[in-house]
Amino acid sequence: MIWNETKECMSRDEIHNMQGARLKKTVSRVYHNVEFYRKKMQQLGLEPSDIKGMEDLHKLPFTTKEDLRDNYPFGLFAVPQSEVIRVHASSGTTGKATVVGYTRRDIEIWQECVTRVLAMAGIGANDKIQVAYGYGLFTGGLGLHYGAENLGATVIPMSTGNTQRLITMMEDFEATAIACTPSYLLHIAETLEEAGKTDKIKLKVAICGAEPWTENMRKEIEAKLNLKAYDIYGLSEILGPGVAADCDAHMGLHVYEDHFIPEVINPDTLAPCKEGEVGELVFTTITKEALPLFRYRTKDLTSITYEPCECGRTLARISRFKGRSDDMLIIRGVNVFPSQVEAALLEMGETSPHYILIVDRINNLDVLEIQVEVEEVFFSDEIRKLESLTKKIAHVLQTALGLAVKVTLVEPKTIARSEGKAKRVIDKRKLI
Amino acid sequence: MLIKQLSVFIENKEGRLEGVTQVLMEHNINIASFSLADTAEYGMLRMIVSDPDEGKRVLKEEGFSAKLTDVIAVKIPQKPGTLHEVLKVLFDAALSVEYMYTLATAGRDTSIIMKVSDLEKALELLKENGYAVCTAKEAYEINNNSNK
Numbered sequence: 001m002i003w004n005e006t007k008e009c010m011s012r013d014e015i016h017n018m019q020g021a022r023l024k025k026t027v028s029r030v031y032h033n034v035e036f037y038r039k040k041m042q043q044l045g046l047e048p049s050d051i052k053g054m055e056d057l058h059k060l061p062f063t064t065k066e067d068l069r070d071n072y073p074f075g076l077f078a079v080p081q082s083e084v085i086r087v088h089a090s091s092g093t094t095g096k097a098t099v100v101g102y103t104r105r106d107i108e109i110w111q112e113c114v115t116r117v118l119a120m121a122g123i124g125a126n127d128k129i130q131v132a133y134g135y136g137l138f139t140g141g142l143g144l145h146y147g148a149e150n151l152g153a154t155v156i157p158m159s160t161g162n163t164q165r166l167i168t169m170m171e172d173f174e175a176t177a178i179a180c181t182p183s184y185l186l187h188i189a190e191t192l193e194e195a196g197k198t199d200k201i202k203l204k205v206a207i208c209g210a211e212p213w214t215e216n217m218r219k220e221i222e223a224k225l226n227l228k229a230y231d232i233y234g235l236s237e238i239l240g241p242g243v244a245a246d247c248d249a250h251m252g253l254h255v256y257e258d259h260f261i262p263e264v265i266n267p268d269t270l271a272p273c274k275e276g277e278v279g280e281l282v283f284t285t286i287t288k289e290a291l292p293l294f295r296y297r298t299k300d301l302t303s304i305t306y307e308p309c310e311c312g313r314t315l316a317r318i319s320r321f322k323g324r325s326d327d328m329l330i331i332r333g334v335n336v337f338p339s340q341v342e343a344a345l346l347e348m349g350e351t352s353p354h355y356i357l358i359v360d361r362i363n364n365l366d367v368l369e370i371q372v373e374v375e376e377v378f379f380s381d382e383i384r385k386l387e388s389l390t391k392k393i394a395h396v397l398q399t400a401l402g403l404a405v406k407v408t409l410v411e412p413k414t415i416a417r418s419e420g421k422a423k424r425v426i427d428k429r430k431l432i
Numbered sequence: 433m434l435i436k437q438l439s440v441f442i443e444n445k446e447g448r449l450e451g452v453t454q455v456l457m458e459h460n461i462n463i464a465s466f467s468l469a470d471t472a473e474y475g476m477l478r479m480i481v482s483d484p485d486e487g488k489r490v491l492k493e494e495g496f497s498a499k500l501t502d503v504i505a506v507k508i509p510q511k512p513g514t515l516h517e518v519l520k521v522l523f524d525a526a527l528s529v530e531y532m533y534t535l536a537t538a539g540r541d542t543s544i545i546m547k548v549s550d551l552e553k554a555l556e557l558l559k560e561n562g563y564a565v566c567t568a569k570e571a572y573e574i575n576n577n578s579n580k
Contacts, residue, residue, distance in 0.1 A: 374441050374497050381439030381501045382530050382547070383469055383476055408473050411443050413495050 003119035003151075004112070007258045008313045012306060015257050015314065020053030022286035023261065027051040027060070030292050033078040036071055037061075037294065057261065057284065060294040062270070065098060068237065073099040077290055084290050089137040090236045091328075091335040091401070094343040097137075100236045101290040107146065109287055113242035113256050114147020120247050120254075120311075121205050121230040123177050125152035132166060132180035133210065133333065135159040139240030140210050140333060144179040147242060153177070160184075163191055174202045181333045182208040182217055182229070187364035189224040203227045209234070209241055210333035212321050218250070231320070237296055238283045244318055249310050252317030259287045262316055263295065264304045267325040278303045280325050281318060299326045329425065331359055331366045334403045338424040341370060344400035350378045351393060354415045361429040369406045370397060373415055434502040434551060435571045436484040440477045441497035444470070452477060452496060459490045462576040465545065467533035480505075480535060480545065482576050502551055505535050505543040505566035506558055515544065521561050527554055535566070536575060543571070 002008050010018070028048040030037045040061045041047075050056060068076060069092050077084065085104050089097040102110065123129065129148045133140030141159055148155045156175060158166050167188065169175065178185065185206055192198045203225055208218075209232035221229045233253050234241035243260055244253035255262045264279040265272055273279035281298045285291075301322040308314050329336045338357055345351045354373040359366060372393060380386055386409060394407040416423060442448045449468075456463060462482040469476045481487045484500055491498035508514040522529065528549045535543040543566050548554040558565060566574075 376497065376499065379441060379497050379499055381437070381476060381478060381499060383471060384530070386441075386474075386476075387471070409441075410474075411441060411448070411495070412497050414443070 001119050001122070001124070002312065003116040007256075008116065008254070008315055010258075010314055012314060016054055018258060019261050019286060020055075022258075023057060023284065024051055024053060026284075026286050026288075026292050027294075030078055030294070034076055034292075036067065036076055054261075057263070057295075058272070060284070062282070062295045062297055063293045064297050065093060065237070065299075068098045069093065069096055072096045074101065076293070077101050078292050079103055079290050088139045088142075088236050088240065090139070091337060091340060093337045093339050098237065100139075103289040106288055106290050109259055110143060110239055110242060111146040111150040113239065113259065114143055115150045116256065117230075117232050117242055117245040118147055118151050118153065118177075118207065120245060121177075121207055121228070122248075123148070123151065123153055123205055123207075127176045127205070128154040128156060128173055129177040129179060130156045130158045130166065130170060130175045132158045132160060132178060132184065133241075138334070139234070139236045143234070143240040143242060144207065148179075163188060167191060167195070167197065170201050170203065171197060176202055177205040177207070178203055179207040179232075181210050182213040182221060183211060183361060183364050183366060184332070185221055185229070186217070186224070189221065190364060193224070198225070201225070206230070207232050207245075209245075211330040212323070215250070215320065233318075233321075235298055235300075237291075237293060238285060238298075239288075243283070247309060247311040247313065251309060252305060252319050254309065254313050254315040254317055257315050260285055262304060262318065264302065264318075265297075267297075267299075267301075273303070275305055276303050278319075278322055299324050299328065301325055327425065329357070329359060329427065331368050331403055334401065336368070336401055336403065340400055341397060341424075344396050345372065345393070348393065348396050350389065351375070354412075355424070356415050357425045359425070359427045359429055366429065367406065368401075368403060369408060371408045371410045371415065373412050374409045375412055433504075433555070433565060433567050435480065435505055435545070435566065435568050436500045437503045437545065437547075438479045438481050438484050438487045438491075439499050439501050440479070440491060442475045442477055444472070444474055449475070449477065451494070452491065455490055455494050455496070456481065456487060459486065461487050461490070464572065464574045464576065465533070465535045467531070467545075469531070478531070478533070478545075480571050480574075482572050484572065501547065503545050503547050504551060504554060504558075505545050505571050507541050507543050507564045507566060509541055518544065518558070518563065521557055521563075522548060522554055525553065525557055527557075535571060 031048040083103045084101040086102045089099045092098045131144045135141030204227050206229040218229050232241050232245045234243040244255040246253045261284040263282040267280040281300045281302050283296050302318045306316050356371050358369040390407050397405045464480045466479040488498045530547040532546040
């Protein structure tokens with residue numbers, strides 16, 4: 001069903017005008033409350049009054065993850081701390097996390113967006129949904145949780161890490177919906193198959209996201225579990241899950257344009273792409289109070305269309321993601337930058353800076369192995385010492401990345417030194 | 433007296449062990465004795481060779497992680513209980529053995545290579561208790577029948 005028909009089915013003109021008006025208000029508020037943006041606008045010779053509507057959007061400066069890091073932790077917040085009721089955090093490119101904040105109103109808008117996603121997938125008050133995204137600083141768990149509660153569904157807050165318990169409850173509680181990463185759902189499907197339990201479960205809908213997947217993977221999930229699977233997209237900087245999602249037509253993900261203005265740009269020239277042309281997705285938030293961002297560069301590659309959808313919604317649609325314009329990896333839903341690994345290793349001071357990340361998908365679960373070269377300085381002839389070094393590296397990396405890591409010591413100079421930019425990642429995962 | 437052991441880190445990869453022996457052969461370095469410890473991902477090859485410094489140099493040149501480690505070689509007679517007696521001397525003094533292996537000899541006596549937590553103290557204790565240790569020259573040249 002369409003949860004909020006007034007907002008999801010407006011005419012393009014109405015959307016355009018609403019966005020223009022909200023943008024204008026946002027710019028003025030941000031200019032007066034966020035020093036970073038005020039300075040940036042002053043450098044560009046921009047006054048808040050120069051932004052009169054959507055036609056002036058392109059005049060605003062871009063924002064990057066580095067800007068969030070430079071203003072760590074709360075430097076870009078546009079409200080006093082007393083109005084912030086929650087923070088979340090995701091991976092930064094090095095050391096420090098990217099921190100985001102929400103006012104009460106922000107949380108309400110977030111849950112409204114997730115509710116629209118769930119309703120669009122046919123979930124309602126009679127459903128029991130297992131939320132199997134991580135709960136905590138990661139936006140996945142709590143984001144889906146609040147949206148599902150707002151919808152009136154029965155929430156089973158599983159979080160991650162215990163597949164057997166998840167399956168037992170899925171069966172015993174007769175769960176009808178699940179929210180998790182698509183690769184984890186495939187793993188669950190195979191575990192059910194092995195236990196001969198596929199027929200016993202009552203799942204009819206899956207909301208999958210937090211990592212890239214393909215149309216074929218969706219079909220495989222649907223066939224294996226006899227349910228309908230939908231794609232949900234989001235990023236903590238803009239909101240969390242619920243920025244966009246696909247409908248029954250599966251012809252792209254609808255963006256909630258009454259809260260976010262999407263743009264697609266050429267990542268090299270920064271010029272706008274034509275409708276349908278692949279480029280980097282950029283968002284401007286127009287209702288966020290705690291952390292409003294202008295033209296935030298997501299680094300996700302996609303294309304956009306404004307054609308109305310057969311489902312009746314008029315919201316712009318972005319295509320399935322084609323990759324990233326940076327080297328970020330998504331491993332078990334966790335964002336990982338190779339630079340985080342490098343920073344952690346250098347900080348330890350006992351390892352060489354020569355390392356390589358090998359990502360693989362074994363039984364549909366992502367596995368991260370990090371190979372580190374053994375250098376003379378920390379090479380020991382005692383295996384006990386090498387093993388404790390391995391454990392120490394694994395611990396340091398696990399803490400830095402928030403992800404279990406297998407560390408393997410390798411001989412010196414066996415990791416290829418490429419000319420120019422070093423090749424730091426071997427991704428063996430094949431998206432079917 | 434302390435002996436220099438040549439230790440090499442070897443990844444569990446086809447041909448790596450052979451690579452080490454080939455480099456040593458090409459430089460006419462004799463392996464008097466060795467032990468190979470293995471883990472799931474790598475092995476540790478520990479050797480007593482005819483010329484440890486040269487061995488390390490040539491292996492490093494070929495890109496191996498090679499290192500010299502000080503060890504001792506205790507001579508013990510070939511009869512029941514002798515190994516136990518030596519170890520007892522060390523353990524009673526609260527020393528611990530990191531690893532040990534035999535120095536191959538064809539004669540009546542044998543020698544045990546040991547890496548002990550405190551090498552100097554171990555040498556002292558062994559001397560007090562009447563044990564002989566190999567000199568470096570003895571250890572390096574043992575079993576070396578090459579016409580060098």
